[in-house]
Structure formats: C-alpha cells, structure tokens
Amino acid sequence: MHNNTQRIVITGIGLTAPNASSLSEYREKLINGQSEITEINLRYFGKAPAGLCTFPETKYRKKKENKKGTRAGCISVYCAHEALADAGLDLSSVDRSKIGVYIGLTEHGTVETENEVYNIRQYDYNTSYWTHHHNPRTVLNNPAGEITLSLDITGPHYSIGAACAAGNASIIQAVQMMKLGEVEMALAGGISESTGSFGIFASFQAQNALAVADDPRRASKPFDLDRNGIVISEGGCVYVLEYLDKAVARGAKIYGEVVGYAMNSDARDFVLPYGPRQAECMRLALQRANLNPEDIDLINTHATGTKQGDIEECKAIREVFSGSQKTYINNTKSIIGHAMGAAGVLELAGNLPSFTDNMIHPTINVDNLDPECALPNLVLNKAIEVDSINTILNNSFGMVGINSTVIVKKV
Structure with a gap:
C-alpha cells in the first residue's frame, strides 16, 4: 500500500552528544557555543582531543544487558527510549510490527574486535579465550537490533552503512519505507562509538587529518585558516517519524516535516x-x-x-x-x-x-x-x-x- 502523498514528520528526539544528553540542554549549549571536547588517552595511540558522552547508561537497561551488548547498542537503546518518551508514545497502544528501526553507522565492529584482540593478548593470543558474544556484537545490524530487543519491536530493523552520511541516510530510508507503506512509524537515527577505536584515530593521523590543539575545546575549527583536522566524537541521536495526520490526531508536538x-x-x-x-x-x-x-x-x-x-x-x-x-x-x-x-x-x-x-x-x-x-x-x-x-x-x-x-x- 503506497502512501506516497503522506506527509512525514519528526515527533520525538532522543540523543546523547559530547556536551549533553537531552535536546534542551544540548540546544542551550549550542546557542552558547559551549564545547565540552576533552582529551582521550588510547592504548597504543596516546592522547588526542575527543568528544565523549556521559549519559545514564542504566536508565533503560540493566548493567548486565549492557555488558552482553555493545557500546553502540547501549547508546542506541538510550536514544530510542528517550525519543519515544519525548514523542509521548506508549508502544502498548501501537502495532509494533509496523515500526521500522533504521540506524546509520560509519563503521561497526571495530571496537569489539580491537577489544578482543587486546584481551587474548594476555593469554598468548589463544583464541579459545575469545568471547562467544563476538558475532552478535559485530554484525552490522547490532545497534538497530538491540533497540528492537529492548522495546519488543517486531517490524524490520537494519543498519545503514553510509560513512559519515549515515545519519541522514537513515532518515531518508525511514521516509521512503513509510511512503511505500512498508512501515507506519519509524525510529531512525545514527550512532558513533568511534572513540573506542585506536585504529580510527591512528588512521586519521596517518592521513594528517586528526586535529591537535593545546585546548581540546578549540581543536575543532571548521572554516578557520588554522584548522588542522577532525575531532573524533561518539554520540547518538534517534528520531520518531510519524505520518502527519496521525501525529496531529494524537496531539503530538511536531519538530518539523521532512520535505526533501x-x-x-x-x-x-x-x-x-x-x-x-x-x-x-x-x-x-x-x-x-x-x-x-x-x-x-x-x-x-x-x-x-x-x-x-x-x-x-x-x-x-x-x-x-x-x-x-x-x-x-x-x-x-x-x-x-x-x-x-x-x-x-x-x-x-x-x-x-x-x-x-x-x-x-x-x-x-x-x-x-x-x-x-x-x-x-x-x-x-x-x-x-x-x-x-x-x-x-x-x-x-x-x-x-x-x-x-x-x-x-x-x-
């Protein structure tokens, strides 16, 4: 059933950024130009400016579940729950088989693989010490799948690998699937756990594309003549996307309509x-x-x-x-x-x-x-x-x- 004429709007936003874990706090800090970029010290690599997130990791999931899953999954689960709460949606009144979950990723699995290789180092690289959780942790659909496990969503879920265009790509995918009538609502967004990988820092450094600065908060300088590269950050943001008529009917607050x-x-x-x-x-x-x-x-x-x-x-x-x-x-x-x-x-x-x-x-x-x-x-x-x-x-x-x-x- 095509809903090509249906208008699609954003009704919920859940996020964690390197300076905030709610939209209101995030907005305030952006308006004030308040950066909270800090310095990270990575094994094998050393120090670099980085954006790290501090959010209540056990707000929606027990510590044990977080340990079984991934950092990316932990971020995505937090953002998805926050987005639904922000949208004022109780999923018990919604057909969960009609919700799509689309999560954009630049890469996934690097952090887990580095961690495991580091871990078996102490056992002389004996792979019998390799975790049995490795495969479900490193499959590309992991951060999207962890959302469905946490929220009992039975509609389609997958990750969209589109390098640093992946967040936008997830919104586009969700809108297209809703216009096709494949799903009636979507959780769409993007996740980064890049600060957990020394390899990502080392690679940007090898390309002369990693920012350096005395004050990490001043390291990210787009458009400045003295810019010298990228500041790597972790973070996540998930949107609730709904049909406009349904959002209006339930009196939802509407952030905006995706028009192009x-x-x-x-x-x-x-x-x-x-x-x-x-x-x-x-x-x-x-x-x-x-x-x-x-x-x-x-x-x-x-x-x-x-x-x-x-x-x-x-x-x-x-x-x-x-x-x-x-x-x-x-x-x-x-x-x-x-x-x-x-x-x-x-x-x-x-x-x-x-x-x-x-x-x-x-x-x-x-x-x-x-x-x-x-x-x-x-x-x-x-x-x-x-x-x-x-x-x-x-x-x-x-x-x-x-x-x-x-x-x-x-x-």
Whole structure:
C-alpha cells in the first residue's frame, strides 16, 4: 500500500552528544557555543582531543544487558527510549510490527574486535579465550537490533552503512519505507562509538587529518585558516517519524516535516570530497522539496575542519545559493566534534529548535576565517536571532564519495 502523498514528520528526539544528553540542554549549549571536547588517552595511540558522552547508561537497561551488548547498542537503546518518551508514545497502544528501526553507522565492529584482540593478548593470543558474544556484537545490524530487543519491536530493523552520511541516510530510508507503506512509524537515527577505536584515530593521523590543539575545546575549527583536522566524537541521536495526520490526531508536538532529500556519489576518490557532486545533491533535494535556494533559511554544513573538505563544501554552497540573500549558514562540529554515523542526525537535532526560538547557533573557534570559506551569512562565534526560520537544509558527506542532503520544514 503506497502512501506516497503522506506527509512525514519528526515527533520525538532522543540523543546523547559530547556536551549533553537531552535536546534542551544540548540546544542551550549550542546557542552558547559551549564545547565540552576533552582529551582521550588510547592504548597504543596516546592522547588526542575527543568528544565523549556521559549519559545514564542504566536508565533503560540493566548493567548486565549492557555488558552482553555493545557500546553502540547501549547508546542506541538510550536514544530510542528517550525519543519515544519525548514523542509521548506508549508502544502498548501501537502495532509494533509496523515500526521500522533504521540506524546509520560509519563503521561497526571495530571496537569489539580491537577489544578482543587486546584481551587474548594476555593469554598468548589463544583464541579459545575469545568471547562467544563476538558475532552478535559485530554484525552490522547490532545497534538497530538491540533497540528492537529492548522495546519488543517486531517490524524490520537494519543498519545503514553510509560513512559519515549515515545519519541522514537513515532518515531518508525511514521516509521512503513509510511512503511505500512498508512501515507506519519509524525510529531512525545514527550512532558513533568511534572513540573506542585506536585504529580510527591512528588512521586519521596517518592521513594528517586528526586535529591537535593545546585546548581540546578549540581543536575543532571548521572554516578557520588554522584548522588542522577532525575531532573524533561518539554520540547518538534517534528520531520518531510519524505520518502527519496521525501525529496531529494524537496531539503530538511536531519538530518539523521532512520535505526533501537526496543522496548521490562522487565516483572519484576514496577520501577526497568533490564539490560539484555535493552541489548536485543539494539541488536534487531542493527540487524534490519544490523549493528554491532562497526558500532555505538555514544550511547546517558538514564541514569537518579538513582543508579540502571545508573548501569543497563552501564551493558547492556558493554555486547553489549564490542568488540567495537570506540563507544563513552554520556548523555544529565546531562545538561537538565529528560524531561520524551520528553526525547528520545530531547536527540536525541541534538546529530544529530554531523553528520555535528563531536563534541560529554559532560556528565557534573561527579566529581567522579562510577566505575560501567566507560565505555570506555565515554565523560565527556568537548566536544570532532572526525574524523567522521555516526551513533547514542539512548536509552530510562521507568517505568513498557519498553525499546526502535532508531538508526539514516547520509545520
């Protein structure tokens, strides 16, 4: 049964970020430009700036269950429960076979594998000491599956591997499945447990793409001439997506409607981003949303603080939005670092309250704006208040040339 004309809205948000574990606290800190990036000390690797989350890990699941599962699963279960609570939904009144669970991941299983190899080291690498939990922990559907186990959801669940575009990809997947009538409601979001892996830090360092700074809170500097790379963060964010008519009928609060989206591929390089394809991605999302560039009030950029990445995205934005005088631009990674698979959804979540408070949170740590990133209406270092915000365009791009754009509109 196709519901292609159905409008789909966000009615619940559950999150944990490196500076907050609820949307209200998160929003307040973003508006204040308050970063809580700290320093991590990883085995084999050493010290680096990182975004770490502190959330009540046993709020919805016992310690024993957390031990059996994964860090990613623990984050996703927390976010899913928080999203449902925020949406005011009691699942006992819902057909749980009609709920889809779609979780975006940059990678999964790396942390578990590193931990096990480290563990059997003390037994002279004897694999009979390898945990029997390893396979269910490392299958790609694990963080999505752990949500269904915790909430007794019997509809489809799977993870979406789309590098750092995965959070946006999960929203897109959920909307498409709801429009197809495959599910009637969805839990969609993204998770990052990247700070548990020394290999991820070591690899970014080998690419000269890992940020360093005396003060870790100032390490993430997208658009700044002196930026020197990415700050790796963990985190998670899950949305409740519902049909507009059902949300209205039950008197739900509505954060916004997903009105446009697009994904495409650069087909050029393993790691280097490509502006012209990013521009095509934004154009396609606008076309599907029946919007012009000047209809977009706010662009939340993907910019990670790597030289070429920031410049390519700015070129793409300049190309698509050069005719728009009223489109503001900001960046959330400057405050929370790069939450990989959770980046797109966390960054969108932090901006959705703009629809009600008309504030735009700043891009922080910009002391010396790179002329190649000097876009008009870039909100730097201090939040601003505007007359109204009705549309947000959210970009997320990832390795191996994957691009995603999601457009959300005030209802």
